[in-house]
Amino acid sequence: MTTLVSHHEIRDRFSKAMSAMYQDEVPQYETLLDLVAEVNRETLERDPELAERLATHDELNRLGVERHGAIRVGSAEELAMLRRLFAVMGMVPVGYYDLSEAGVPVHSTAFRPIDDEALARNPFRVFTSLLRLELIESPELRERAAGILAARDIFTSGARELIALNETQGGLSDEQAERFVKEALETFRWHRDATVDLDTYEALHAEHRLIADVVCFRGPHINHLTPRTLDIDEVQRRMPAAGMNPKEVIEGPPRRACPILLRQTSFKALEEPIRFAGDRQGTHTARFGEIEQRGVALTAKGRALYDRLLGESRRRTAGLTNEAHQRVLAEVFADFPDTEAELRRQGLAFFEYRTTEAGREAGAIAETEVEVERLIEQGLITARPITYEDFLPVSAAGIFQSNLGGDGSEAYAGHANREAFEEALGAPVTDELTLYAERERSSLDAALTSLGIPPV
Ligand code: OOG
Ligand code: NI
Numbered sequence: 467m468t469t470l471v472s473h474h475e476i477r478d479r480f481s482k483a484m485s486a487m488y489q490d491e492v493p494q495y496e497t498l499l500d501l502v503a504e505v506n507r508e509t510l511e512r513d514p515e516l517a518e519r520l521a522t523h524d525e526l527n528r529l530g531v532e533r534h535g536a537i538r539v540g541s542a543e544e545l546a547m548l549r550r551l552f553a554v555m556g557m558v559p560v561g562y563y564d565l566s567e568a569g570v571p572v573h574s575t576a577f578r579p580i581d582d583e584a585l586a587r588n589p590f591r592v593f594t595s596l597l598r599l600e601l602i603e604s605p606e607l608r609e610r611a612a613g614i615l616a617a618r619d620i621f622t623s624g625a626r627e628l629i630a631l632n633e634t635q636g637g638l639s640d641e642q643a644e645r646f647v648k649e650a651l652e653t654f655r656w657h658r659d660a661t662v663d664l665d666t667y668e669a670l671h672a673e674h675r676l677i678a679d680v681v682c683f684r685g686p687h688i689n690h691l692t693p694r695t696l697d698i699d700e701v702q703r704r705m706p707a708a709g710m711n712p713k714e715v716i717e718g719p720p721r722r723a724c725p726i727l728l729r730q731t732s733f734k735a736l737e738e739p740i741r742f743a744g745d746r747q748g749t750h751t752a753r754f755g756e757i758e759q760r761g762v763a764l765t766a767k768g769r770a771l772y773d774r775l776l777g778e779s780r781r782r783t784a785g786l787t788n789e790a791h792q793r794v795l796a797e798v799f800a801d802f803p804d805t806e807a808e809l810r811r812q813g814l815a816f817f818e819y820r821t822t823e824a825g826r827e828a829g830a831i832a833e834t835e836v837e838v839e840r841l842i843e844q845g846l847i848t849a850r851p852i853t854y855e856d857f858l859p860v861s862a863a864g865i866f867q868s869n870l871g872g873d874g875s876e877a878y879a880g881h882a883n884r885e886a887f888e889e890a891l892g893a894p895v896t897d898e899l900t901l902y903a904e905r906e907r908s909s910l911d912a913a914l915t916s917l918g919i920p921p922v
Contacts, residue, residue, distance in 0.1 A: 470637030473556030481590035498755040536593040540615040542890035552577040564882035568863030625649035713868035717861035720795035725761025732756035762851035768814030817849040830918025
């Protein structure tokens, strides 16, 4: 019998190997990691309370660990195989994102771990986009792209074997896991040689830069990795002095007392030398470094409010510098409650509940109908915001756009097509809201039960 290592162990090894490869390939990314580490250190020194909170939740040691990366693939076969590859690492497709509306001809999901323990161990996820060839207008170019994609195999034969082995064995042995990490990494590697000639590249590029990026190379090079920062505004401010060219604005909600969802920014993609078929030199711009700061996951109601306020602010922020942009955002988001109690009372965000020491000592509570807020006030249970683990389509589009150059934000006529995406994937995507709701529900049930109160 083979002893299997856990899927989470393999994800941890893989994300570290990927980070090492990317730092090696993109030195500016290493500079970004250093800057993030410096700002995180200073933030913790300034805010001992935050440091203590992170320490008690076992967050300090994995602060510098990458939170996500992103790739783009060209066909249903590639996407379906990726699903099987990520399954080796306990990562499943969560969420459906339509970016066509924002002028990016892809739809996407995030492969990520879903249970608490796995997220605590290593939350690494990969935002994965599928090119929508059907949105290319010219039939001739569409066919050319499809033909080029059909001729490539982005997986090594070793990776294919180990993925199949994972499925029959239900996991991999230590030695197989080592080999898997090495073989799987090849899919994400950068290639200086394009598979097409410069003319083909330019024709596809003229249609949309993203199409050239997906179609012209041997594989879906990892296009960015993203560590977690404790102060995104400060990292954005310091990027130029550290030699990085930040994107114009930080995506997502403004800075708040109770952070919500996700804020992101990046240094802009670098222009890199490429050798095209026929031995002609050119360049390609695809790879960048990103940072993220995460807050609490919002309920459907909270998300609707976020979307409405973001929509309102967008009409007023067009063309503004980041500072002015953030000021307008803060003004508009004044309508979004900014205390944990209010977020809970209005059902805007998800929380995880726990019985406190006092609650455990109090034992069974006599009352049958008890308000959760009262129990919190009495110190019998605590509520902790559940971190948002997913992505935001408007922000993602902003990240795509600023790294593709130009604003080219004209919407495609195509609409969201989750069914087509799931068919290509070969499986349904998990609904992210359901995951948060279940986590909240089960924690509350357990807390109430321990106080002798029947769950509501
Ligand atoms: C993905 C952009 C989206 C994010 O963090 O929202 C993304 C890409 O450029 O391929 O990574
Ligand atoms: Ni990203």
